[in-house]
Amino acid sequence: MMAERSMLDVLRKSLKDSDLPFHDFVELVLYHPEFGYYARGASPVGKGADYVTSPVLSPVFSYSLGNLCHEFMSRCGDGLWQVVDIGCGDGGLIRALAGFTTEAQRFFGVDRNLARAIASPNVTYVTSLAEIPPADVRLIISNELFDALPFARLVQRGEQLHELWVTEGDGALDWSEHEADARYEEYFAERGITLDDGQFADVSMEWTALYGEICRFTKRGLIVTFDYGLPQSKLFRGRMRRFGTAAAYAKQRVSRDLLVNPGQQDLTAHINFDDLRRTGEGQAFASLFFDIQAKFLLTLGATEHELFTPIGDLAVDSANEGLTLLQDRDDARRLILPDGIGADIRVLVQGRGMGPEPWRFQTKLF
Ligand SMILES: C[S@@+](CC[C@H](N)C(=O)[O-])C[C@H]1O[C@@H](n2cnc3c(N)ncnc32)[C@H](O)[C@@H]1O
Structure with missing residues (x-):
């Protein structure tokens, strides 16, 4: 038997017997232990990367979350607290x-x-969460x-919901359509969502499964989720999202060509924030905040960071230092402007057992 030497070898072997549901294709190309996109030693995240x-764009992000950490710790009393970043990358x-305490x-x-x-x-x-020692509040x-x-x-074809699979034809990867797995029919039916004829939609059952696991792990505490996503009324609106939200990222470029360069490009889809919110509320978590990232960071004091010092108060020693500072200030602004990353990323905060006092992030801005 021939050894697998690349992601394409892995896929060819897998596709020899049957087509692959696109979900399983994504699992392989992102997380295959040897050739998956996220198995590579080099980080895909960074200005010179994909x-x-x-957190990579500007230190203002961790500074603002540092302010939240301090507020959180001040409310933990004698309880043993922990801070956990899930999907922490590098x-x-x-x-x-950790450097703030x-x-x-x-x-x-x-x-x-x-x-x-x-x-x-x-x-x-x-x-995995199971490896973290016990704590009172997280x-x-x-x-x-x-x-x-x-x-x-998924794609709606007349009365039928179809699921996209990946096939191999003439040596190249291609799409095929199958009747959708019943779980996806149920997903839309339970939520009262109807797709237009020809409308695509991207769905992960793992959204609720993983969030449910995080809730069970957090007996008392706050769960703060930053992600590209929308409430379901917007995510599955046919007029706006006829082609779903799936996208591929490589070298700072976005593309809709999801099958090229498997293992060499990131594949992602916007999440249904209502799935997370409802899962938490079903486990007695209160929803404390849901809005765009820009507003969240502003309430946490982002603009108190030194990168927002008025330009006239700054002293620089060289032209290079000045240019770097201008770039850093620009990046910091991108986080809090209501467009791009400041608006496309939304933040959901849910809490359980943390008392009724409002948090700083609940301050009304305007
Ligand atoms: C888009 S990267 C984000 C990295 C980092 N949070 C950042 O903001 O730069 C997603 C990360 O989530 C990790 N990941 C995916 N599924 C996971 C899971 N079920 N549990 C823990 N980490 C996971 C991936 O390995 C990857 O490092």
Whole structure:
């Protein structure tokens, strides 16, 4: 038998016997332990890499969350608290948050693949929530975790819901359509969603499964979820989203060509935030905040960061330093402007057992 030497070998072997549901294709190309996109040692996140996330874009993101951490700790009393970043990637955010306190053994980074996690004395990295020691109260953070979960691609054809699968023809990957798995029919029926004829939709059953697991893990605490996503009334609106939201990212470019360069490009779809909200509320979590990232960071004092110092008060020693500072200030602004990453990413905060006092992030801005 020939050894598999690339993601294409893995796919060809898998497609020899039958087509693959697109969901299973995504699982393979993102998370195959050897050739998957997220198995690579090099981080896909960064200005010189495939795409930028908020913690990498500007330190203002971790600064604002640091303010939330302090508020959270002040409400924990004598309880043993932990801060956990799920889907932590290289650990940039959890390392920055751990740097705001001197407490050890309280900060955890969780990721399916820890090859990219950068060691830090105050951060413990694990691959599953089950490996984290018990605690009384937890602050759980995730940034772009749920939009990285494998998803299915559905399309309405007349009265029938079809599911997209991947096939191989003439040596190239191509689409095929099958009657959708009954779970997806149920997904739309239970939520009262009807798709227009010809409308595509991208859905992951893992959204609720993983969020449910996080809720069970957080007996008392806050769950703060940053992600590309929408409430379901907007996510599945035919006029706006006729072609769904699935996209591929490589080298800072977005494309709709989901089958090319398997394992070399990220595949992602917007999440249904109502799935997360309802799952939490079903486990007695109160929904405390749901809005765009820009507003959330502003309420947490983002503009108190030194990158927002008035330009006239700044002293720079060289032209290069000045240029770097201008770029850094620009990146910081991108986080809090109501467009791009500031508006496309939404934040859901749910809490259980943390008392009735309002949080700083609930301050009305205007
Ligand atoms: C888009 S990256 C975001 C990385 C980081 N949070 C950031 O903002 O730069 C998604 C990360 O989630 C991880 N991931 C995906 N599914 C996961 C799961 N079920 N549990 C833990 N991590 C997961 C991936 O390995 C990847 O590192």
